[in-house]
Amino acid sequence: MKTLGFDEETMIIREARSGDEAAIRKVETAAFEQSMEAELVEALDAAGDTVLSLVAEEGGKIVGHVLFSRLRSPEGCLALAPIGVLPERQKRGIGSALIREGLARLAKADWKALFLLGYPDYYRRFGFSVEAAERFETGYPKEATMVLELAEGGLGGCSGPIVYAPAFEMFE
Template identity: 35%
Template sequence: MVERKSIAGKASYRESKSEDRASIRGLQAAVYTNAVAGVSEALISGPADTLSLVAELDGEIVGHILLTPVNGPERALALAPHAILAAWRDMQIGTELVRHAIRLARERGWRCVFVFGQPDYYCRFGFKSHTADGAQIAWQGPRFLALELEADALRGWSGPLEYPEAYKAMASAIHK
């Protein structure tokens, strides 16, 4: 465990830059598919409020996370994709990348984040399935989770949750 923390501590975590796009695309293609990589690139290029962060180790981008605005509750984001190169997955870099993304989203005034993912992984950051229960969405269920960045941000809210069109294409590619 000590070695894992030291590797995560040696990585730098920052917002992506336009010159990172080729590396991000390559990372996404290595972890998912070329289709996901292309959609991810479209989302990064899209809304100005999209948060795109990378983990960099020794000058190489080894992880990427994307938070994209969604329509539904006020100031909501969707987290996806979240990708770490296979060689670095057990080194806590992905965990630190999620923590940095959540912190940045909170600092920028976002109120909540939705994710479709592994509950065992995302619950440690505070994501909960029951917090996302108000969302009317096709992939509702135990793997659809939400995190309130602001207390009670989703309390009493229910309704459709609309993702950008590019995200829908990515979700189809991932969930096949």
């Protein structure tokens, strides 16, 4: 558990646990103004594809969430998706804190790389690269497909398709 100060409030980042499901659903639905991302979280959890699920909690209330799940390909790689913060708590560093904590925890594990689909201008600050992902095949927009090696040389000369867990098919 990590504690950080935001706007004179105390925020705790911790692993999601049983009983957090409704609050996580609320965060993801509010952040994306639809329920699809919340349904993705639930489907990944139900299928056993969740590797790490973190929440940001302020005053006992969950205000942010990030999920890291297994990819089918490349082997030993993960996906970051979704990440959501309640709209009234956005632009205060909560999403960044969740990502940084997730990266720190995953760096201690035996994962090769982390893929995501998002805004390059935002994710480059964490080390994600569109250029490094160019050699991988995906049905998603290439200009928004990024990767970050979690282990030095983790991807080596690896290339080929990026195959997300089956739950992601709801986005196709």
